[in-house]
Amino acid sequence: MVGRPDGPRDPIAGPDIPQAPFPLKLRGPVIKGFGRGSRELGIPTANIPLSGLSIGGHDDLESGIYYGWCTLDHSTISSSTTSTTVPSATDDTSTPLKSSNHAVADLEYPTPHATDDASSGNTVYPTVLSIGYNPYYKNTQRSIEIHILANFPRDFYGATLSLIILGFIRPEYDYVNVDALVEDIRTDIRVAQRSLEREAYREWRADVWLRREASAEWVKRKGEQVGQTDGVGKSQME
Ligand SMILES: Cc1cc2nc3c(=O)[nH]c(=O)nc-3n(C[C@H](O)[C@H](O)[C@H](O)COP(=O)(O)O)c2cc1C
Ligand SMILES: Nc1ncnc2c1ncn2[C@@H]1O[C@H](COP(=O)(O)OP(=O)(O)O)[C@@H](O)[C@H]1O
Numbered sequence: 001m002v003g004r005p006d007g008p009r010d011p012i013a014g015p016d017i018p019q020a021p022f023p024l025k026l027r028g029p030v031i032k033g034f035g036r037g038s039r040e041l042g043i044p045t046a047n048i049p050l051s052g053l054s055i056g057g058h059d060d061l062e063s064g065i066y067y068g069w070c071t072l073d074h075s076t077i078s079s080s081t082t083s084t085t086v087p088s089a090t091d092d093t094s095t096p097l098k099s100s101n102h103a104v105a106d107l108e109y110p111t112p113h114a115t116d117d118a119s120s121g122n123t124v125y126p127t128v129l130s131i132g133y134n135p136y137y138k139n140t141q142r143s144i145e146i147h148i149l150a151n152f153p154r155d156f157y158g159a160t161l162s163l164i165i166l167g168f169i170r171p172e173y174d175y176v177n178v179d180a181l182v183e184d185i186r187t188d189i190r191v192a193q194r195s196l197e198r199e200a201y202r203e204w205r206a207d208v209w210l211r212r213e214a215s216a217e218w219v220k221r222k223g224e225q226v227g228q229t230d231g232v233g234k235s236q237m238e
Contacts, residue, residue, distance in 0.1 A: 004173040004180065009187050013067070014167035017200040023068075024061065024165040025209045026144070027218055028052035029076065030157050033145060036137065041182055042103030045130070045145035048161050052144055053131075063132030063142065063172055067192035068165040069205050070127045070148060073215040077158040101151065103182050107189060109149045113205050122212055124205040125150050127163065128185075128192035135174040136181050149189060160215045166201050 014022075028048030037045040053059050113124045129146040133139045146161065169191055175181040195201060208214055 002171070002173060004175060004184060009170075009184075009191065011191065012195050012198075013169040013191050014195055016198060018166045018204070021058070021061070022166045022168075023204060023207075024058050025056050026052040026058075026163040026165065027055055027209075027215060028144075028161060030072075030159050030161050032157060033143060034137070034139075037145065037147075038100040040178060041185070042100060042105075043147055043182065043185055044101055045147050046156070046161060048144050048146065048163075050142055050144060052163075061131060062168070065128065065130050065169040065172065065188050066165045067126070067128050067167050067169060067188075067195055068163055069124050069196070069207075069210060070146065070161055070163040071122060071124055071210045071212070071215070072148075072156060073160040073162070073212055073219070074156060075212075075216070076160045076219055077156060104147075104186065104189065107149075107186065109151065110193065112150055122210070124210055126193060126196050128169070128188045129163070129165070130172060132172045135172050136178075147185070147189065149193060160219055162210050162215050164204050164207055164209055166204060167195055169195075 026048065028051065030046045031049060033045065033047040037043055053061060110126065114122060126149040127146050128149070129144065131142065131144050133142055134145075146163065169188055173184070175184070
């Protein structure tokens with residue numbers, strides 16, 4: 001795996017209009033990751049199961065850092081987030097630490113866009129995400145890790161996260177230390193923010209995929225498929 005190349009980063013990623021394979025539409029329940037995002041990096045990332053990529057047949061999507069829009073449906077939290085039922089990517093069954101975002105606390109996040117009434121689950125957030133093996137940590141399993149450009153008062157494990165990926169920023173790299181990784185993620189956040197401000201990217205916030213009705217329908221169908229015992233998702237380690 002390559003280390004990060006020297007030199008300045010581009011301020012914007014991707015063409016003025018999203019091009020194939022984008023948009024990519026993913027959905028899944030927020031599950032536990034390795035607990036490093038908040039604790040070690042100060043940048044929380046919401047993980048969804050790898051099976052989220054299968055929805056559009058994107059299992060072989062290139063690993064790397066992407067940006068897009070997402071929504072959260074909090075209504076699935078109460079039914080699927082006790083300490084025993086949240087699917088976990090680790091063997092760690094301890095209560096997750098309260099999220100901490102100290103490495104990005106100074107970044108100004110835009111006011112989220114409400115396509116509808118915010119309490120109805122249709123608040124659309126800009127996101128930057130990593131799909132891959134986190135070479136700095138040498139993971140053996142691929143994971144989908146989504147940092148939402150917003151400040152949340154508490155964790156939302158079990159929420160259903162719907163995502164539209166619109167662009168690719170860079171491949172994953174290994175780093176000399178954690179500060180170098182954090183610095184690049186901070187740049188990714190700014191790149192994502194600027195890239196999404198373009199009109200042809202902004203208009204995707206209104207897509208039906210991000211609406212609560214679409215996620216509710218998906219949760220219902222998934223429940224019918226797997227039965228009541230399995231909850232709404234699988235662990236990403238499966
Ligand atoms: C925008 C973004 C870029 C990232 N880039 C890299 C990278 O280049 N190399 C890497 O090893 N990990 C990268 N990561 C992944 C972090 O290492 C990962 O989020 C962290 O290990 C937390 O994992 P956890 O949520 O499973 O605890 C990136 C994460 C984000 C959100
Ligand atoms: N801005 C944010 N973006 C993503 N997740 C957030 C954010 N703020 C709080 N969270 C919460 O923090 C959790 C991620 O914290 P993290 O330390 O990375 O743990 P994990 O390894 O379990 O993913 C998410 O699952 C979510 O519940």
